[in-house]
Amino acid sequence: MEANVATLQKWLEKSPFFEISDKIKVVDSKESGRGVRLINDRIQKNEIVFSIPSSHQLNFYTVLERIHTFKSGHFSEGDESNEDRNLIADDDPRFRAYEILDETTLLKFSSFQLLALYILAEWKFLPLWSKSEEVTSFWKPFFDVWPSKEELISIPAIWELIQDSSYKKLIHYLPDGSKKQLKEKVELVMEDWEIISPILKVWNKIFNITVSLETQFLDFIHVYFIINSRCLYAKISIKEDDDSSQFTLVPFVDFLNHTAEIDVHCYPHVTKPKIIQDKVGQFTVRCGKHSYKQRGDELFFNYGPHSNDFLLNEYGFTLKNNEWNFIDISNIIRRTVLNTGGPKMQAYLLGQGYWDDYTINFEEISYRSLVAICLVVTEDYDKIGKFIKGYVSELYFRPAIDEFVKNLLSSLMQDYNENISNLNTLRSSQIEITSWCIDNIMTIYEGYIRIIGNHMDKY
Ligand SMILES: C[S@@+](CC[C@H](N)C(=O)[O-])C[C@H]1O[C@@H](n2cnc3c(N)ncnc32)[C@H](O)[C@@H]1O
Numbered sequence: 490m491e492a493n494v495a496t497l498q499k500w501l502e503k504s505p506f507f508e509i510s511d512k513i514k515v516v517d518s519k520e521s522g523r524g525v526r527l528i529n530d531r532i533q534k535n536e537i538v539f540s541i542p543s544s545h546q547l548n549f550y551t552v553l554e555r556i557h558t559f560k561s562g563h564f565s566e567g568d569e570s571n572e573d574r575n576l577i578a579d580d581d582p583r584f585r586a587y588e589i590l591d592e593t594t595l596l597k598f599s600s601f602q603l604l605a606l607y608i609l610a611e612w613k614f615l616p617l618w619s620k621s622e623e624v625t626s627f628w629k630p631f632f633d634v635w636p637s638k639e640e641l642i643s644i645p646a647i648w649e650l651i652q653d654s655s656y657k658k659l660i661h662y663l664p665d666g667s668k669k670q671l672k673e674k675v676e677l678v679m680e681d682w683e684i685i686s687p688i689l690k691v692w693n694k695i696f697n698i699t700v701s702l703e704t705q706f707l708d709f710i711h712v713y714f715i716i717n718s719r720c721l722y723a724k725i726s727i728k729e730d731d732d733s734s735q736f737t738l739v740p741f742v743d744f745l746n747h748t749a750e751i752d753v754h755c756y757p758h759v760t761k762p763k764i765i766q767d768k769v770g771q772f773t774v775r776c777g778k779h780s781y782k783q784r785g786d787e788l789f790f791n792y793g794p795h796s797n798d799f800l801l802n803e804y805g806f807t808l809k810n811n812e813w814n815f816i817d818i819s820n821i822i823r824r825t826v827l828n829t830g831g832p833k834m835q836a837y838l839l840g841q842g843y844w845d846d847y848t849i850n851f852e853e854i855s856y857r858s859l860v861a862i863c864l865v866v867t868e869d870y871d872k873i874g875k876f877i878k879g880y881v882s883e884l885y886f887r888p889a890i891d892e893f894v895k896n897l898l899s900s901l902m903q904d905y906n907e908n909i910s911n912l913n914t915l916r917s918s919q920i921e922i923t924s925w926c927i928d929n930i931m932t933i934y935e936g937y938i939r940i941i942g943n944h945m946d947k948y
Contacts, residue, residue: 490517493633497740500630506542506771513538513788515744521806522636524746525788527781534780538755538788539741540773547628548737549600549725550767552607555627556595559587582618586610586692598684600725600734605712606685608632610692613708618696631740638711641718643805643926646674650710652703655921662912662930664937666817670802678713682706718804719743723759723769739772747804748789749811753779755790797933807932814936815850816901822847822861829865837870841877851940854894859883862897866890895948902941905934 494515501507514528525538532538543551559581587610595603611626626632641647645663648656649671663671689705692698720736721743728734748754754777761770774790781788792800796814797807823845826834838844838861847858854862863886864873875881909931916927 490515490523490634493630494523497630497634501541501545501740504542504544506540507545508537508540508773509741510536510538515741521746522640523634523744525741525744527784527786527788529784532776532781532788534776534778536776538774538776540771541739541742542771543761543768545631546723546737546739546769546772547604547608547631548723548769549603549728549734550769552603553595554767556587556590556607559583560590578621578624581624582615582696583610585695586614586618589688589691589695596727599681599731600728600736601713601716602681602684604716604738605681605709606688608712608716609685609689609705609708612712613705614692614696614698617698617700618692631738634740634744635715635719638707641711641714641805642923643801643929644714644718645671645802646678647710647714649675650678651707656926658915659922659926659930662908662915664798664817664908664930664933665820666796666798666815667802667930667933669817670798674802678710681713682709685709714805721757721772723772725769726766737769737772742772742774742790745774745788745790747792747795747800747806747808749791749794749808749813750779750789751791751794753777753791755788757790797929797936801929801933805929807929807936809932809935811936812851814933814940815848816937816940817848818858818897818901819845819847821897821901822858822865825865826861830868834864834868837873838864841874843877849940849944851943854944859886859890862890862893866893891948895945898941898945898948902938902945905937905941909934909938 498509501509510532512527512530512532513525515523516526517523598606608628611628612632615624615626616622642656645660645667648654648660660668660671686702686706686709689702693700693702693705716738719738721739722735723737725735725737742757745755755774756777758773758775759770760773761768776788792804794813795803795811797811798814798817800811801807823835826838830837835844841860843857843860847861848855849858860873860877863876863883864870866889867873867886872881872885876883876886912927912931912934915922916924919927
């Protein structure tokens with residue numbers, strides 16, 4: 490990996506706009522993979538850590554530009570991203586591959602679809618399409634530092650998507666919040682696969698590829714979750730109606746690991762001249778309020794205020810201490826509402842906009858949950874209407890709901906402790922599942938237990 494990181498740096502150094510602090514180093518660790526660490530001196534507030542030109546980022550614009558290059562056979566003069574134009578032979582298979590992608594199809598793709606398709610072509614398929622080993626992608630140095638399939642095995646959607654995955658049995662142990670996110674993610678992945686797999690079929694025909702589509706699906710999942718876990722927000726004006734297309738992949742910046750602390754560590758800044766429409770701009774990362782002083786200090790980014798359920802499903806890791814954790818109790822509350830008041834109570838909550846999405850975080854049981862709980866316990870629709878409007882406070886209902894909430898909290902506590910104990914048993918009996926995946930789920934339950942413990946003191 491060290492050699493690959495050095496090659497990546499050399500590749501970027503070909504651009505006059507690339508900058509990297511000489512006080513840092515990319516270091517591999519067992520717990521969080523590659524990360525960025527201080528190796529000498531100190532990095533102070535607002536100091537540049539990395540600055541990466543548009544030409545070396547992968548996003549909707551750069552991919553379109555690269556595909557156009559092969560479709561038209563013209564390389565734009567003076568663009569450093571096309572410095573390898575002399576290396577591209579007339580019989581490069583990408584001329585034939587990209588020819589089938591007409592403009593309307595290309596522009597209809599989301600960023601995810603276009604990038605997944607392009608990365609599959611340049612990284613996974615090009616070596617199969619080409620007879621010559623000399624045909625390589627401009628992006629190869631970037632691909633070579635990305636995580637392997639095995640490194641992504643902690644992401645629950647992958648357990649579900651891989652047909653014979655031995656990790657499938659872990660899905661049963663996931664909490665409701667994670668199960669919900671897993672389902673949504675699997676649907677998104679499959680929607681994108683439906684769009685791009687017909688193109689793979691045509692490519693397979695053109696290049697006489699005998700690898701099955703099922704095998705190529707595994708490569709697609711690999712690429713999909715690399716994009717998903719490494720994309721950084723950037724404005725893609727051409728796709729302005731699609732929020733999920735607003736991202737770019739940026740070498741080196743994507744080595745920064747996540748911290749739960751917000752507005753303290755490194756921060757990104759994108760600059761571009763106003764007249765340039767079809768580029769993301771220079772992507773710069775600077776040191777935040779927290780300066781790095783000790784040799785070995787890790788430089789962090791905050792990926793957003795994410796709970797452990799979210800971190801596990803999007804990135805495949807959890808944090809031991811995460812102030813953004815919350816518990817999704819929707820299933821239990823919905824069931825209780827239906828058992829107590831049937832469709833009439835459900836319809837009332839729906840009508841008031843208070844049906845579903847019930848949560849508890851460390852500080853509070855959400856207002857939505859309290860409304861539903863108060864209704865279940867009192868069945869006093871009149872008073873609940875006033876509670877919703879703010880004429881009656883939660884304190885009015887406290888004596889009535891105390892017992893219900895106490896029971897709810899202790900049953901949740903018991904459930905989480907049981908899950909931890911079952912996961913411990915599983916950990917000692919399973920050899921084909923790495924314990925790190927089991928530990929992640931346990932960490933989610935431990936976070937829940939801290940939340941419940943805090944509320945038990947109040948009821
Ligand atoms: C943007 S990449 C960061 C670089 C990554 N560590 C690598 O090896 O390339 C995001 C991935 O890093 C890992 N990661 C990030 N922050 C972490 C943390 N605080 N603890 C453990 N793993 C973390 C997760 O695997 C996540 O999917």
